[in-house]
Amino acid sequence: MWLGELIRRVGGHPTRIPRVLPLVVVVRQCSRTRCTGRAVVTMTYDYGEATAVVGPLSPVAQKGALDLCEDHAQSVTVPRGWSMVRLVTEYEPAPPSDNDLMALANAIKEASQRRAPEPRPAQREVRRQSDVPGQVGPKLRAVPNPEENND
Numbered sequence: 001m002w003l004g005e006l007i008r009r010v011g012g013h014p015t016r017i018p019r020v021l022p023l024v025v026v027v028r029q030c031s032r033t034r035c036t037g038r039a040v041v042t043m044t045y046d047y048g049e050a051t052a053v054v055g056p057l058s059p060v061a062q063k064g065a066l067d068l069c070e071d072h073a074q075s076v077t078v079p080r081g082w083s084m085v086r087l088v089t090e091y092e093p094a095p096p097s098d099n100d101l102m103a104l105a106n107a108i109k110e111a112s113q114r115r116a117p118e119p120r121p122a123q124r125e126v127r128r129q130s131d132v133p134g135q136v137g138p139k140l141r142a143v144p145n146p147e148e149n150n151d
Contacts (some may be wrong), residue, residue: 028061030069037069041088043076052078055087 028039042058043066045051054073061067068076078084 028057028067030072031066032068032072035069035072037071039067040070041068041073042066043068043073050079050082051085052076052082053085053087 029035030037030039039057041054041056042062043052043054044062045064046053054068054076057067058065073088076084
């Protein structure tokens with residue numbers, strides 16, 4: 001069940017579902033470092049046959065596979081001696097399934113119907129001596145200038 005999987009991912013308890021669900025549940029990003037592009041293909045490896053396969057975006061993230069954006073899908077290379085099979089040459093982002101969208105809509109609806117807890121005053125910690133009430137630091141006073149004549 002999709003919602004059950006979401007609950008496990010966010011902490012295992014239904015009350016811990018965030019008010020705004022992360023979009024990565026529906027849309028995945030490119031696996032390459034510092035790339036924020038939208039994933040359009042999944043690249044998997046077969047170490048036994050020294051082959052990398054670039055295929056359509058898998059419905060769920062797979063362990064050991066790379067989700068790549070269009071730029072990285074076109075420029076990816078494999079190690080020397082390996083072969084690459086490209087099952088996809090035109091890249092279109094996979095649309096979210098109806099089940100995913102309905103589960104997301106239901107989770108947002110449930111979260112919006114819950115009452116927010118009453119705010120509590122923050123705990124104040126005393127960290128510096130000057131933060132302790134009732135204690136007064138040293139007082140400053142004016143010192144006369146010795147060069148002035150006080151006649």
